[in-house]
Amino acid sequence: MNFDKLKILTSAICFFCGSFLFAQQRIPSDVVISPENLAQYLNDSVKNKLSKNGKITETVLTEYFRQKFAERFFYDWHSVPSRFQQYRQLYDNESGHLSRAKELMTDFSATTSWLLPFNHPNGEAVKPHPFQHLARQHKMVDVGFAYFYDQKNPVYLQYFINQRNSLIDALKSGKYEKVEGGNGVFEVFITGYRVLNWLTVHNLFLGEKNYSDHDQLVTIATLLQHGENLYENNPKYRPGNHQTRGMSSLAMLSILLRDFKGTDLWYQRSMSILEEHLTREVNPDGFQFERTVHYHMGDIENYFYVYQLAQISQIQVNQVWKNKLQSLFTTLAKIAYPDKSAPVLQDCTDRTWAESEDISETMTLGYLLFNDPELGYFAQNRVEAGMFWFLQDKQLNLLNAIEKKKPSFSSLSFPDTRYYVMRQGWNKNDKMMIISAGLDPNKPDHQHGDMLGVQAMANGKIILPNYQVYYELPDFELFKNSLVKNVALVDNELQGKEWTPNKGKTGFGKFGILPKPQTILWQSNKNYDIFVGSHDGFKNVGVDYSRQVIFVKNDFWIIKDNFSSDKLHTYKQVWQGHYTIEKKPELLRSVFPDAMGCDILQLLPVSQVSQSGARGKQWSIVEKNDEKDFNFVTVIFPFNGYGNRINEFEVQPDLKGWKVNQLSFAAEGNRFCSISNSQNSYLLNVKKIALKNLILTFSKETDIFIQEKENAVLISALGCQQVLMNISGSISNSMNEKTIGNSTPFNPGEKITCKIK
Incomplete structure (x- = not known):
């Protein structure tokens, strides 16, 4: 054998032996290491530090990790007694914690099964949804708090130990729910939550004599097994919050337990995948890609835990962490209602049937992280109760003097996520509307049937609501679809189609088909905000559809729904809220109890209005029957008190100084209508205009805004498509300060100035 071949053979043998030894030292994912063998998996430097006469006792190892948790965890466990007293004074949560702890301990024995089907102790069959929450171990945190509320009753600590051991036994025997069945005990999301909750409980109990050295090491060993499972089963990025939750926990474990071999690989992989989630799933406009406030805030927590632990351990993270995390908080400020809550966007599940989302606790966290007074505007003097245990004392002390500044955001768009916000301002009674016009192509699972739907607040009241949902309710599909949104419909078609329940049968489901939207125009100026968009949700029945939303600053909105088909259809608008029919069927x-209110006025004749509802909610359906082409032209008119409503007894009502169909010049069209004051006019379905010497004709009916000035007329295109405009009687015409002729294409959003005598 020549020398080169010998070198190759030697290298191969060394590589094989090294790989074998590394594999032997790798933390296993299919079994929990026994405490007496745990020291074998320590890094060499830690081994050398702790070893005496070649041995590391359980006592030494446990004391070492108690010290490391005191240094590395979110708070020092030595402060649990004083911190618990502070928590008790700040939050009236005793009954809640005790109640939820009792629920868990009553519903599931300490030595519970982890494989369906099985029964609760009372003999009832365990359903998938409660089983998933058992697997996540949410209520084990309540068990931890119950221990302290109930004068350190050891039954709670022992329940945690026994239930942890029951999972270890299930892992050993293979008798646990697998991922393929939809309720996998080691599914990435479920495992991630269990790690977070067990870390919380572990740190709470570290100072307790009843939590023996042996049991502390068993918990650490179990967490290591969970970490290796997360590592092995997540080799690359997968979209969605399930992997984000799991990788957040893997990163936490890699920081807290970095004394073990292989955890450096956990850190590298988890941080790499999390950064990919940050880059791919926090859109450039700052919105989480699933387009829901609930999961947006959930991702904030996922990233926060890692960011916070890295800062505590002085581990440098890439700049993308700070930039993206801060943008997530700023986004919540941008979409907030004037009362500092947020609209209910897509799957929000924090308070079933609520019509807004409380963001104050999340924004308080943002203020503590970034010390931004505009985030402080939404903050309160305490964080959410659960988050209290993940903040350091120096951060909590900042809440004693929060610096607040009204946000500078006005009307704006999220061009990637495609939400559009029309805002009057930040005073209590100011108006605000948000339009939903986006669909994530990769994971629309949490998307509702609300394409081009709106939500609005005025005078401190939500006048066009959407509702939070609950996955377990049998009418979840109804509340997720378009009958319970502020949208337009055709015949009996709903936007969401092909409903598919999830594998685990927990109640969650998603639509296989949702409309694909297109934004045609978004503009904001001192006179109006305008959104124009379309979607293909009714193509299956041969109907083209588009919607225009115009905010007449700062008075009211005009919403125009446009339908076109070769066949007769029934066209509909759906409006949420407790409305009565005042002038059938136009008004x-x-x-509300304080006489604040909202009128919804139809400017074109409609056929009828019907009303329905469920779960204490109500909606009105305005219909126009047997039409091929039709437009709803609707005024959303908030008012403050009886005298400021639309007067239903007037033939031509006054709208805060705006007149309906009372122009000072001539205009015509098949379904023409107008809203005007002394200088400005909104002309809808207009074909021809004669204003002084100026005559404007359009190739097809369109929508425009006209502003009369001395010796000039400004014309803005508000329609959905290009038209050809012919101009006569003007001295000159210009667009973007460039002279144009008397016949010109006129596209949505374009503005033309005509000089006249």
């Missing part, structure tokens, strides 16, 4: 009205 709907809602009045």
Whole structure:
């Protein structure tokens, strides 16, 4: 054998032996290491530090990790007694913690099964949804708190130990739910939550004599097994919050337990995948890609845990962490209602049937992280109760003097996520509307049937609501679809189609088909905001559809729904809220206890209005029957008190100084209508205009805004498509300060100035 071949053979043998030894030292994912063998998996430097006469006792190892948790965890466990007293004073949560702890301990024995089917102790069959929450171990945190509320009753600590051991036994025997069945005990999301909750409980109990050295090491060993499982089963990026939750926990474990071999690989992989989630799933406009406030805030927590632990351990993270995390908080400020809550966007599940989302606790966290007064505007003097245990004392002390500044955001768009916000301002009674016009192509699982739907607040009241949902309710599909949104419909078609329940049968489901939207125009100026968009949700029945939303600053909105087909259809608008029919069928009205209210006025004749509802919610359906082409032209008119409503007894009502169909010049069209004051006019379905010497004709009916000035007329295109405009009687015409002729294409959003005598 020559020398080169010998070198190759030697290298191969060394590589094989090294790989074998590394594999032997790798933390296993299919079994929990026994405490007496745990020291074998330590890094060499830690081994050398702790070893005496070649041995590391359980006592030494446990004391070492108690010290490391005191240094590395979110708070020092030595402070649990004083921190618990502070928590008790700040939050009235005792009954809640005790109640939820009792629920868990009553519903599942300490030595529970981890494989369906099985029964609760009372003999009832365990359903998938409660089983998933058992696997996540949410209520084990309540068990931890119950221990302290109930004068350190050891039954709670022992329940945790026994239930942890029951999972270890299930892992050993293979008798646990696998991922393929939809309720996998070691599915990435479920495992991630269990790690977070067990870390919380572990740190709470570290100072307790009943939590023996042996049991502390068993918990650490179990967490190591969980970490290796997360590592092995997540070799690359997968979209969605399930992997984000799991990788957040893997990163936490890699920081807290970095004394073990292989955890450096955990850190590298988890941080790499999390950064990919940050880059891919936090859109450039700052919105989480699933387009839901609930999961947006959930991702903030996922990233926060890692960011916070890295800062505590002085581990440098890439700049993308700070930039993206801060943008997630700023986004919540941008979409907030004037009362500092947020609209209910897509799957929000924090408070079932609520019509807004409380973001104050999340924004308080943002203020503590970034010390931004505009985030402080939404903050309160305490964080969410659960988050209290993940913040350091120096951060909590900042809440004693929060610096607040009204946000500078006005009307704006999220061009990637495609939400559009029309805002009057930040005073209590100011108006605000948000339009939903996006669909994530990769994971639309949490998307509702609300394409081009709106939500609005005025005078401190939500006048066009959407509702939070609950996956377990049998009418979840109804509340996720378009009958319970502020949208337009055709015949009996709903936007969401092909409903598919999830594998685990927990109640969650998603639509296989949702409309694909297109944004045609978004503009904001001192006179109006305008959104124009379309979607293909009714193509299956041969109908083209588009919607225009115009905010007449700062008075009211005009919403125009456009339908076109070769066949006869029934066209519909759906409006959410408790409205009564005041002038059949043209006027709907809602009045709140303080006499604030909202009128919904149809400017074109409609056929009928029907009303329905469920779960204490109500919606009105405005219909126009047997039409091929039709436009709803609707005014959303908030008012403050009886005298400021739309007067239903007037033939031509006054809208805060705006007149309906009372122009000072001539205009015509098949379904023409107008809203105007002394200088400005919104002309809808207009074909021809004669204003002084100026005559404007359009190739097809369109929508425009006209502003009369001395010796000039400004014309803005508000329609959905290009038209050809012919101009006569003007001295000159210009667009973007460039002279144009008397016949010109006129596209949505374009503005033309005509000089006249």
